[in-house]
Amino acid sequence: MTKLLEIRDLKTQFFTSAGVVRAVDGITYDVAPGETVAVVGESGCGKSVSAMSILRLIPDPPGRIVAGSIMFDGKDLLALSEAEMREVRGRDIGMIFQEPMTSLNPVLTIERQITETLEEHLDVSKAAARQKALEMLNLVGISDPERRLKQYPHHLSGGMRQRVMIAMALACGPKLIIADEPTTALDVTIQAQILELMKELTRKLGVALIIITHNLGVVARYADRVNVMYAGRIIESGDAVQIYHNPKHPYTLALLRSVPRMDQARGQKLRPVSGQPPDLTKLDEGCAFRPRCDFATEQCARAAPALEEVEPGHISACWEKAKVGLVEAVG
C-alpha cells in the first residue's frame, strides 16, 4: 500500500546558548492512509518537536530541521515554499494541541475560529462556512451548536474546547490529523470520551491520525502502530499488540510497568521509570538509555544500537533485545 506520510531520518535541532539540543535525532516512520499511529515517550523526548517538524512550525531561531525528508501525499514537505506549506497546514494536515485552555484564541468567537480555516483553504461563502462550522460542531457532539458558535472559549469547559479543536482540525477534510497529547490536560472521564470521539471520527472519515502521548496505556486501545521514542529517537516500533504484549526494549518495558493495565492483577504496584531522561545537548555515541537500563553492558557505551527487526513489523534498538522478553516472562 502506498503511504500517506513517510518520515525519513528526520533531525531537528535547537541552537541555544546551552548548546545544540538534538530534540529529534533521526527518526523514520510511515503512516498509511486512515491508519492511527501512536508516538509514545516521556516528557521532553522530542514528541512535540517531531510533530511540529511535520508542519514545519519549529520556531526558527532557535530551531531548525537539519536533515531528513518528509514525504506527504507525494509531496516533499521540506522542499515546499512557505506559501505551499501554508496550504498543507490546516487543509491536508490538521493539528490538535495539548492545552485546550490556551490553544483557542480568547478574544475570537468559536464561529470565527472555525470559519477562518474554511475561508482560508476552501473557496466558500461566509454563509457556507458558517453552515459547515455548525455541521462540524454537531459532528463532534457539541449540543446547541447555534448558541456555541456565538460564544467565546472561556464559556466552554476543557472537554468542550478540545471538541472545538477537533472540529477545527477536521473542518477542511484533512488526510491526516496530528494530535499532540490531546487529553493530557483533561479529567480522566473526559479523556476517554475525547479519545473515543477521535477514534470514531477518524475511522468514519478515513483520516489518518498521529496521536502523541506519554501514556502507553492510552494508545493500546486506539493505535494500529506504536512508535516508542527516547531522547529524540524511535527505539521501538511495532503494532499495538506487539508493543503491549511483547516489548523488546527495556525502556518500553519500563514504560509499560508505569501504567495500569487491564490484563494485570489489581493492586499490582505501578513503577515509574527510574532515573532522569538525558540532557539532549550532551548525548554521546552510546545508547542514550543505558544509565537507566537494567540490561546495560559495556557494548551499550560504545555504540548506539540500530533498529533491527525482532519479528515481522516489530523493530527494536537494543543490544540486549533478545533478553528483554525473557526477563519479563520470568518476572
Added chain:
Amino acid sequence: MWQYVFKRLLLMIPTVIGAAFVIFFLLRAMPGDVCELKLGGEGAYVDEAQITLCREQLGLDDPLAVQFADFVWGIATLDFGTSMITGRAITYEMGLRFELSLQVAIMATIVAIMISIPLGTLSAVYQNTWIDYIVRTVAIAGIAIPSFWLGILILLALLSISEAMTGTRWTPPLDYVPIWEDPVYNLSMLIWPAVATGYRYSAVATRMTRSSLLEVLREDYVRTARAKGLVEKIIINRHALKNALLPVVTVIGIEFAFLMGGLVVTEQVFNLNGLGNLLVQSVTSVDYTMTQGIVMVIVLVFVITNFFVDILYAWLDPRIRYS
C-alpha cells in the same frame, strides 16, 4: 455589555468625590495666603481689616466642610466658582484654553497611536532584524529627547524650510481659533505641538506594543493559528494584535489624561495658552479656586478617559465583557 457600561459609569461618582477631597485638602495645606498676595503682593503695607474683609468675600472664613461641600456641588453642576485673583468665572478663564489643550491632547494621542502601533508591530514581527533596531532607536530617541526641544527643532525647521521654498519665513499662527471656525488655520497652529508631544508619547507605547506582541506571539493560540495555515497578516492582525493591545490601551489612556495639564513647557515653546500654563500661574498666585478648578477638570478628563479605556478593554476582551 450595557450592564458593564452602567456599572463603570456609577463607579465614576465615588472616584470623582474622592479625588475632589484629596485636591481640596492638599491645596489648603499649601503655604501662602491669596489675600495677602493679592493685596500686598508688591510688598506694600496692608491693613489687617482689609485682609479679613477679602477673606470673607472669598468665603475663606467659612468652615472647611462648608467650603468643600460648595466645591463638590460646583463640580456636579460644572460651576467651579470665580477666580480668587481676577474675580472672573473659572469656566470662563479656562474656556478656550481647555478647548486648545483638549485638541492638542487628542491630536497628540492620534499621532502617538499612528506611530506606536504600526512601529511596535513591525518591530515585534521583525524582532532582532535591522527593522527592529531602527524602531527601537527611534523609540529610545523619543524617550530621551524632551518634547520642548523637539518643538524648538520643529520651529527652526519650519523657519528654514519656508524661507528656502518661498523666500519668506513662516511661523505657526499664535492666536487660537477653534477648529470649527477655521480648520486650516487651527491645524497649522496646533499640528506642530501635537507632533512634538505625540512622538514623545509614542515612544513608551511603541515599546509596549512590541513587548506585548512578542509575548502574545508565543501564546498557544498563535501556534494554533499557524497550524491552521493562516497567512501571517491574519495571524498578526486578528489573532495577536487584539490580545496584545490591551496593555497598550491602558498606557495611551493614562498618557492622554496627562497631556491635558502636563504640557507646560511645550505650551511655552509654541506660545500656546493652554491649561498647563494657567495651572502654573494659578498655583504661584495661591488662587485656590482656580487651581482646584483646573485640577478637577483634569481629574474629570482622567476619569472619563479611564471610562473609555475600560469600555475599549471590554470591547477587545470578551472575558471582561461577560463577567
